Amino acid sequence: TSSPLAKFVLLAFLLGLTKTAFAKEGAQVTATDINGEKLKELDGHPGIKTKVVDVTKKDQVEALAKEFDHIDVLFNVAGFVHHGSILDCEEADWDFTMNVNVRSMYLMSRAFLPKMLAKKSGNIINMASVASSIKGVVNRCVYSTSKAAVIGLTKSIAADFLEQGIRCNCVCPGTVDTPSLRGRIQAQPNPEQALKDFMARQKTGRMCTAEEVAHLCVYLASDESAYVTGTEHIIDGGWRL
Numbered sequence: 001t002s003s004p005l006a007k008f009v010l011l012a013f014l015l016g017l018t019k020t021a022f023a024k025e026g027a028q029v030t031a032t033d034i035n036g037e038k039l040k041e042l043d044g045h046p047g048i049k050t051k052v053v054d055v056t057k058k059d060q061v062e063a064l065a066k067e068f069d070h071i072d073v074l075f076n077v078a079g080f081v082h083h084g085s086i087l088d089c090e091e092a093d094w095d096f097t098m099n100v101n102v103r104s105m106y107l108m109s110r111a112f113l114p115k116m117l118a119k120k121s122g123n124i125i126n127m128a129s130v131a132s133s134i135k136g137v138v139n140r141c142v143y144s145t146s147k148a149a150v151i152g153l154t155k156s157i158a159a160d161f162l163e164q165g166i167r168c169n170c171v172c173p174g175t176v177d178t179p180s181l182r183g184r185i186q187a188q189p190n191p192e193q194a195l196k197d198f199m200a201r202q203k204t205g206r207m208c209t210a211e212e213v214a215h216l217c218v219y220l221a222s223d224e225s226a227y228v229t230g231t232e233h234i235i236d237g238g239w240r241l
Contacts, residue, residue, distance in 0.1 A: 013078035021214035023047035055104040065111040073123045073221045076105040086141045101146035120165040128170040135240045158230030167229040174236025177207040204237040
């Protein structure tokens, strides 16, 4: 068995410490994002190449796929969190969220699966959430719907290509302390109360850290998880219970 050492990992959208966690394990990482300025933060980092890509655009995804002879791990991370119930969710909100959270994973997986099948080896990791089919969460209507779809997509890919050497799993975090979360908290009418509300639902007394999620992702990318496929890996400190 081995860590992701010598594996080629394609990250579809940046996520906290995950890209550097893969690189530290010896993986050759290509990190994509729609935001070129964000990608510049990785300039000069050993083991990481960057590429500006909008993973919701079919032509850009297909062009990206043509640049690779093969990849070992595809990590679909692109996501958007909409706040509100179904009555707060306009059609444009629905379409945007489903496009970013689900269609991007469909496009990326469909583009890179043939390369994996040609090698009879491949690993797809999708970022889902506990706010999905796992747990009903207040004011997360379209977000939860999209992440439930990600779980369904994950299991479908795993079942369809199990005998061809393909693994597909998803990661389902609870509340993770990230700049994105802090930004959403600050955008609330009462940020202090919003933070208290987030902390009140943490049964462990703290939020999950980005490092903890990164460690789980590295495990799923590694040969240590070779017998693991079609599963949703929950990392929520018991929030769903």
